[in-house]
Amino acid sequence: MNTVNNTPNSKNLVDTAAANGSFKTFGQAIDRAGMSDTLRGVGPFTVFAPTDAAFEKLPAGKLENLFKPENKEELVSLLNYHVVSGRKLVADIGKWEHAQTVNGQSAPIQLTDDKVSIDGAMVTSADIGSSNGVIHGIDKVNIPTKQ
Template sequence: MNTMTTPPSTKNLLDTAAANGSFKTFGKAVERAGISDTLRSAGPFTIFAPTDAAFDKLPAGKLEYLFKPENKEELVSLLNYHVVSGRELVADIATWKTAPTIHGQSAAVKLIDDKVSIDGALVTSADIGSSNGVIHGIDKVNIPTKL
Protein backbone atom coordinates (compact mmCIF):
# COMPACT_ATOMS: atom_id res chain seq x y z
CA MET A 1 0.00 0.00 0.00
CA ASN A 2 1.27 3.46 -0.87
CA THR A 3 1.53 6.40 1.44
CA MET A 4 0.38 9.71 0.09
CA THR A 5 2.50 12.82 0.45
CA THR A 6 -0.51 14.90 1.42
CA PRO A 7 -3.09 13.73 3.92
CA PRO A 8 -6.11 12.20 2.19
CA SER A 9 -9.39 14.01 2.25
CA THR A 10 -11.82 13.16 5.02
CA LYS A 11 -14.48 12.74 2.31
CA ASN A 12 -15.11 9.31 0.78
CA LEU A 13 -14.54 8.64 -2.92
CA LEU A 14 -18.05 9.60 -4.04
CA ASP A 15 -18.18 12.80 -2.00
CA THR A 16 -14.69 13.71 -3.22
CA ALA A 17 -15.76 13.10 -6.83
CA ALA A 18 -18.89 15.20 -6.32
CA ALA A 19 -16.90 18.06 -4.79
CA ASN A 20 -14.50 18.01 -7.75
CA GLY A 21 -17.24 19.08 -10.18
CA SER A 22 -15.88 17.15 -13.20
CA PHE A 23 -17.47 13.81 -12.30
CA LYS A 24 -21.23 14.56 -12.11
CA THR A 25 -22.19 11.92 -14.70
CA PHE A 26 -19.94 9.35 -13.05
CA GLY A 27 -21.69 10.03 -9.72
CA LYS A 28 -25.11 9.61 -11.35
CA ALA A 29 -23.98 6.34 -12.95
CA VAL A 30 -22.76 4.99 -9.60
CA GLU A 31 -26.09 5.89 -7.98
CA ARG A 32 -28.08 4.27 -10.84
CA ALA A 33 -25.91 1.14 -10.63
CA GLY A 34 -26.56 0.84 -6.89
CA ILE A 35 -22.86 0.60 -5.98
CA SER A 36 -22.68 3.79 -3.91
CA ASP A 37 -22.38 1.94 -0.60
CA THR A 38 -19.41 -0.04 -1.90
CA LEU A 39 -17.56 3.10 -2.97
CA ARG A 40 -18.36 4.76 0.36
CA SER A 41 -17.08 1.73 2.34
CA ALA A 42 -13.63 1.48 3.92
CA GLY A 43 -12.02 0.27 0.70
CA PRO A 44 -9.49 1.36 -0.24
CA PHE A 45 -10.23 1.66 -3.95
CA THR A 46 -8.60 3.38 -6.88
CA ILE A 47 -11.13 4.78 -9.34
CA PHE A 48 -10.34 5.75 -12.91
CA ALA A 49 -13.31 8.10 -13.17
CA PRO A 50 -14.38 9.29 -16.60
CA THR A 51 -14.96 13.04 -16.61
CA ASP A 52 -18.26 14.52 -17.75
CA ALA A 53 -16.56 15.37 -21.06
CA ALA A 54 -15.57 11.68 -21.41
CA PHE A 55 -19.20 10.60 -20.96
CA ASP A 56 -20.19 13.18 -23.60
CA LYS A 57 -18.00 11.27 -26.10
CA LEU A 58 -20.12 8.11 -25.82
CA PRO A 59 -22.22 7.30 -28.88
CA ALA A 60 -25.61 9.02 -28.91
CA GLY A 61 -28.10 7.20 -26.70
CA LYS A 62 -25.51 4.94 -24.99
CA LEU A 63 -25.71 6.66 -21.59
CA GLU A 64 -29.52 6.70 -21.66
CA TYR A 65 -29.42 2.98 -22.54
CA LEU A 66 -27.08 2.21 -19.62
CA PHE A 67 -29.24 4.22 -17.21
CA LYS A 68 -32.37 2.13 -17.93
CA PRO A 69 -33.23 -0.18 -15.00
CA GLU A 70 -33.18 -3.26 -17.24
CA ASN A 71 -29.53 -2.52 -18.14
CA LYS A 72 -28.31 -2.15 -14.56
CA GLU A 73 -26.03 -5.22 -14.73
CA GLU A 74 -24.27 -3.82 -17.79
CA LEU A 75 -23.81 -0.46 -16.05
CA VAL A 76 -22.38 -2.15 -12.93
CA SER A 77 -20.00 -4.14 -15.12
CA LEU A 78 -18.84 -1.02 -16.96
CA LEU A 79 -18.28 0.92 -13.72
CA ASN A 80 -16.41 -1.98 -12.08
CA TYR A 81 -14.04 -1.90 -15.05
CA HIS A 82 -12.96 1.54 -13.78
CA VAL A 83 -12.10 0.39 -10.23
CA VAL A 84 -8.99 -1.29 -8.80
CA SER A 85 -8.64 -2.53 -5.22
CA GLY A 86 -6.16 -0.56 -3.11
CA ARG A 87 -4.91 3.03 -3.00
CA GLU A 88 -2.71 3.32 -6.09
CA LEU A 89 -0.99 6.55 -7.08
CA VAL A 90 -0.39 7.34 -10.73
CA ALA A 91 3.42 7.09 -10.33
CA ASP A 92 3.01 3.44 -9.31
CA ILE A 93 0.38 2.67 -11.94
CA ALA A 94 2.80 4.00 -14.59
CA THR A 95 5.00 0.95 -13.94
CA TRP A 96 2.16 -1.54 -14.54
CA LYS A 97 1.42 -3.43 -17.76
CA THR A 98 -2.21 -4.06 -16.77
CA ALA A 99 -4.61 -2.89 -14.08
CA PRO A 100 -6.54 -5.69 -12.32
CA THR A 101 -10.03 -4.18 -12.21
CA ILE A 102 -12.71 -5.42 -9.82
CA HIS A 103 -14.72 -6.23 -12.94
CA GLY A 104 -12.40 -9.20 -13.46
CA GLN A 105 -11.01 -8.08 -16.81
CA SER A 106 -7.61 -6.40 -16.65
CA ALA A 107 -7.13 -3.08 -18.46
CA ALA A 108 -3.96 -2.35 -20.43
CA VAL A 109 -1.74 0.35 -18.93
CA LYS A 110 0.73 2.34 -21.06
CA LEU A 111 2.88 5.39 -20.63
CA ILE A 112 2.29 7.84 -23.49
CA ASP A 113 4.37 11.05 -23.49
CA ASP A 114 4.79 10.79 -19.70
CA LYS A 115 1.02 10.39 -19.22
CA VAL A 116 -0.58 7.21 -17.95
CA SER A 117 -3.14 5.59 -20.23
CA ILE A 118 -5.54 2.88 -19.09
CA ASP A 119 -7.29 0.98 -21.89
CA GLY A 120 -6.73 3.98 -24.17
CA ALA A 121 -8.00 6.63 -21.73
CA LEU A 122 -5.47 9.22 -20.61
CA VAL A 123 -5.30 10.20 -16.96
CA THR A 124 -6.08 13.93 -17.03
CA SER A 125 -6.16 14.56 -13.27
CA ALA A 126 -4.19 12.29 -10.97
CA ASP A 127 -4.00 11.39 -7.30
CA ILE A 128 -7.20 13.00 -6.01
CA GLY A 129 -7.10 11.65 -2.46
CA SER A 130 -10.09 10.62 -0.35
CA SER A 131 -10.63 8.87 2.95
CA ASN A 132 -11.10 5.46 1.28
CA GLY A 133 -8.98 5.63 -1.85
CA VAL A 134 -7.83 7.74 -4.74
CA ILE A 135 -9.42 9.04 -7.94
CA HIS A 136 -7.74 9.53 -11.30
CA GLY A 137 -9.81 11.46 -13.84
CA ILE A 138 -9.72 9.98 -17.35
CA ASP A 139 -10.75 11.36 -20.74
CA LYS A 140 -12.68 8.32 -22.07
CA VAL A 141 -15.27 5.85 -20.80
CA ASN A 142 -13.67 2.41 -21.03
CA ILE A 143 -15.92 -0.43 -22.10
CA PRO A 144 -14.92 -3.97 -21.07
CA THR A 145 -14.94 -6.55 -23.85
CA LYS A 146 -16.88 -8.95 -21.65
CA LEU A 147 -19.75 -7.63 -19.57
Protein backbone atom coordinates (compact mmCIF):
# COMPACT_ATOMS: atom_id res chain seq x y z
CA MET A 1 0.00 0.00 0.00
CA ASN A 2 1.29 3.43 -0.87
CA THR A 3 0.95 6.07 1.81
CA VAL A 4 0.87 9.42 0.14
CA ASN A 5 1.66 12.73 1.79
CA ASN A 6 -1.36 13.45 3.97
CA THR A 7 -0.63 17.15 4.21
CA PRO A 8 -3.71 18.96 2.98
CA ASN A 9 -3.18 20.63 -0.37
CA SER A 10 -5.00 23.55 -1.91
CA LYS A 11 -7.11 21.34 -4.20
CA ASN A 12 -10.49 20.01 -3.09
CA LEU A 13 -11.37 16.30 -3.18
CA VAL A 14 -12.72 16.36 -6.75
CA ASP A 15 -9.73 18.22 -8.17
CA THR A 16 -7.27 16.12 -6.14
CA ALA A 17 -8.82 12.92 -7.51
CA ALA A 18 -8.68 14.30 -11.04
CA ALA A 19 -5.02 15.29 -10.67
CA ASN A 20 -4.13 11.82 -9.35
CA GLY A 21 -4.85 10.15 -12.69
CA SER A 22 -6.10 6.85 -11.20
CA PHE A 23 -9.64 8.08 -10.52
CA LYS A 24 -10.94 9.21 -13.92
CA THR A 25 -14.01 6.95 -13.83
CA PHE A 26 -14.72 7.93 -10.22
CA GLY A 27 -14.59 11.60 -11.26
CA GLN A 28 -17.03 10.93 -14.12
CA ALA A 29 -19.36 9.14 -11.69
CA ILE A 30 -19.24 12.08 -9.26
CA ASP A 31 -20.14 14.45 -12.13
CA ARG A 32 -22.99 12.22 -13.38
CA ALA A 33 -24.38 11.92 -9.84
CA GLY A 34 -24.35 15.70 -9.38
CA MET A 35 -22.06 15.37 -6.34
CA SER A 36 -19.20 17.60 -7.52
CA ASP A 37 -20.38 20.66 -5.59
CA THR A 38 -20.71 18.67 -2.36
CA LEU A 39 -17.25 17.15 -2.66
CA ARG A 40 -15.79 20.54 -3.57
CA GLY A 41 -17.51 22.03 -0.49
CA VAL A 42 -16.32 22.58 3.04
CA GLY A 43 -16.39 18.97 4.22
CA PRO A 44 -14.28 17.48 5.53
CA PHE A 45 -14.93 14.12 3.93
CA THR A 46 -13.03 10.87 3.70
CA VAL A 47 -13.50 9.28 0.29
CA PHE A 48 -12.75 5.65 -0.50
CA ALA A 49 -12.29 6.16 -4.23
CA PRO A 50 -12.33 3.10 -6.47
CA THR A 51 -9.51 3.24 -9.00
CA ASP A 52 -10.18 3.03 -12.72
CA ALA A 53 -9.03 -0.61 -12.53
CA ALA A 54 -11.65 -1.24 -9.81
CA PHE A 55 -14.42 0.12 -12.06
CA GLU A 56 -13.20 -2.19 -14.84
CA LYS A 57 -13.96 -5.18 -12.56
CA LEU A 58 -17.69 -4.35 -12.50
CA PRO A 59 -19.90 -6.70 -14.52
CA ALA A 60 -20.22 -5.73 -18.18
CA GLY A 61 -22.76 -2.93 -18.64
CA LYS A 62 -23.09 -2.12 -14.92
CA LEU A 63 -21.29 1.23 -15.09
CA GLU A 64 -23.06 2.29 -18.29
CA ASN A 65 -26.37 1.41 -16.63
CA LEU A 66 -25.50 3.44 -13.51
CA PHE A 67 -24.59 6.41 -15.72
CA LYS A 68 -28.09 6.55 -17.26
CA PRO A 69 -30.09 9.56 -16.02
CA GLU A 70 -32.91 7.34 -14.75
CA ASN A 71 -30.43 5.55 -12.43
CA LYS A 72 -28.97 8.70 -10.87
CA GLU A 73 -30.41 7.90 -7.41
CA GLU A 74 -28.74 4.45 -7.42
CA LEU A 75 -25.44 6.02 -8.53
CA VAL A 76 -25.64 8.63 -5.73
CA SER A 77 -26.31 5.88 -3.19
CA LEU A 78 -23.37 3.82 -4.47
CA LEU A 79 -21.00 6.80 -4.38
CA ASN A 80 -22.19 7.87 -0.92
CA TYR A 81 -21.34 4.34 0.26
CA HIS A 82 -17.71 5.33 -0.47
CA VAL A 83 -17.81 8.54 1.64
CA VAL A 84 -17.41 9.03 5.40
CA SER A 85 -17.82 12.36 7.20
CA GLY A 86 -14.62 13.86 8.60
CA ARG A 87 -10.93 13.64 7.68
CA LYS A 88 -9.89 10.09 8.61
CA LEU A 89 -6.40 8.77 7.92
CA VAL A 90 -5.87 5.07 7.26
CA ALA A 91 -4.13 4.63 10.64
CA ASP A 92 -7.39 5.72 12.36
CA ILE A 93 -9.65 3.69 10.08
CA GLY A 94 -7.65 0.53 10.77
CA LYS A 95 -8.80 0.72 14.41
CA TRP A 96 -12.48 0.63 13.44
CA GLU A 97 -14.76 -2.37 13.05
CA HIS A 98 -16.97 -0.51 10.58
CA ALA A 99 -17.33 2.87 8.90
CA GLN A 100 -20.63 4.75 8.95
CA THR A 101 -20.98 5.91 5.35
CA VAL A 102 -22.81 9.00 4.13
CA ASN A 103 -25.46 6.82 2.46
CA GLY A 104 -26.44 5.60 5.95
CA GLN A 105 -25.07 2.07 5.71
CA SER A 106 -22.24 0.71 7.75
CA ALA A 107 -19.28 -0.77 5.84
CA PRO A 108 -17.12 -3.41 7.57
CA ILE A 109 -13.46 -2.55 8.14
CA GLN A 110 -10.71 -5.14 8.46
CA LEU A 111 -7.06 -4.71 9.34
CA THR A 112 -4.90 -7.64 8.18
CA ASP A 113 -1.11 -7.48 8.21
CA ASP A 114 -1.21 -3.67 8.34
CA LYS A 115 -3.48 -3.58 5.27
CA VAL A 116 -6.89 -1.95 5.63
CA SER A 117 -9.96 -3.04 3.70
CA ILE A 118 -13.48 -1.61 3.63
CA ASP A 119 -16.26 -4.01 2.66
CA GLY A 120 -13.68 -6.25 0.99
CA ALA A 121 -11.95 -3.47 -0.98
CA MET A 122 -8.26 -3.14 -0.16
CA VAL A 123 -6.87 0.36 0.36
CA THR A 124 -4.16 0.56 -2.30
CA SER A 125 -3.17 4.21 -1.89
CA ALA A 126 -3.80 5.88 1.44
CA ASP A 127 -3.97 9.37 2.88
CA ILE A 128 -4.12 11.46 -0.30
CA GLY A 129 -4.66 14.86 1.29
CA SER A 130 -6.89 17.61 -0.08
CA SER A 131 -8.17 20.94 1.16
CA ASN A 132 -11.49 19.46 2.34
CA GLY A 133 -10.69 15.88 3.24
CA VAL A 134 -8.68 12.82 2.35
CA ILE A 135 -8.87 10.17 -0.38
CA HIS A 136 -8.00 6.49 -0.04
CA GLY A 137 -7.75 4.60 -3.32
CA ILE A 138 -9.43 1.17 -3.22
CA ASP A 139 -9.28 -1.82 -5.58
CA LYS A 140 -13.01 -2.62 -5.77
CA VAL A 141 -16.28 -0.77 -6.24
CA ASN A 142 -18.37 -1.46 -3.14
CA ILE A 143 -22.07 -1.97 -3.74
CA PRO A 144 -24.41 -1.04 -0.88
CA THR A 145 -26.83 -3.77 0.17
CA LYS A 146 -29.80 -1.45 -0.11
CA GLN A 147 -30.15 1.44 -2.52
